Amino acid sequence: MPSDDSGERAEREHRPSPIDVHVGARVRLRRTLLGMSQEKLGDALGLTFQQVQKYERGVNRIGASRLFDLSRVLDVPIGFFFDDMPDALGGGQSAARRNSFGFADQQDGFDDETLHRRETLELVRAYYRINDASVRKRVFELIKSLTPPD
Incomplete structure (x- = not known):
């Protein structure tokens, strides 16, 4: 009798993609650096703050047009949302492409925790x-x- 793995497959489909989690974290980072609330960002995008929360946690995937809107409202190039992506997730591009925000490469003793x-x-x-x-x-x-x- 064939095994029914539909429950396991459904569970995998509901887990956020690591890429979506990374992009959401970058949205949250930029929003907090600007001192902007989730509610204010949501208002600028025509969303509720709960929808912004889901984007930031990676629960909801951000489509291309929404990413474009986010880059405009948060005043960053679209590439910013993919900066510092771990190599295992598709990072590892050249430094010039990866660091589109205009800052120098990460320095010794300076990690993502410093930004928070x-x-x-x-x-x-x-x-x-x-x-x-x-x-x-x-x-x-x-x-x-x-x-x-x-």
Whole structure:
């Protein structure tokens, strides 16, 4: 008698794809860096905050047109959502392609946890609240000058 694996197959189909989880985490990262609530992001996209939560957890897959809308609202290139993807999930492209956000490659001692610290989020939010681009550039140069040489 053939085995019925439909229950096992159904369970696998309901688990979020690791790629969807990664893209959702990048949506959450950018939203929090901007100091934007799930509700505000949902309003900008015509969604409920619960739908935004499902996208961020990877439970709901983000389609191409929605990804385009997210990139516009969050002010990042579409490639941002795929940056830092583990090699096992299809990452490992060239650094120029992988790092489309314009930052240098990841440095020793700097990991994804650094991006989630309150201090980092507050610093980034304060930096982007500086309206004058020339002042923002001088602040950036000041911070770089205070760090130890590579």
